[in-house]
Amino acid sequence: MSSSKDYLEFVLEQLSELSDITYRAMMGEYIIYYQGRVIGGIYDDRFLVKNTKKARALMPDAPLEIPYEGAKGMLLVEDIENKAFLKELFETMVDELPLPKKKRK
Secondary structure, rough: OOOHHHHHHHHHOOOOOOOOOOEEEOOEEEEEOOEEEEEEEEEOOOOEEOOOOOHHHHHHOOOOOOOOOOOOOOOOOOOOOOOOHHHHHHHHHHHHHOOOOOOOO
């Protein structure tokens, strides 16, 4: 099952208090970027973020879910309607995530 464009638009609206949010469609799902870093994605209409130490501290009871077969577990964001929480989550997590690798020419 792939994610709906409507759910993507809902998530993007919830993240509207953050600048520098981008996304990329990939095989029916959506990868979410913050400040150029992969922070999570939308998989089967579930909003998942990378399983980082700071994300776990903010969401200690969040279930670990597999976005697709063969992938590492990610944390399910259940408090998706709380824009202030999402802003805090992303701003807290971003320093733990690697910058994208430069593409070779």
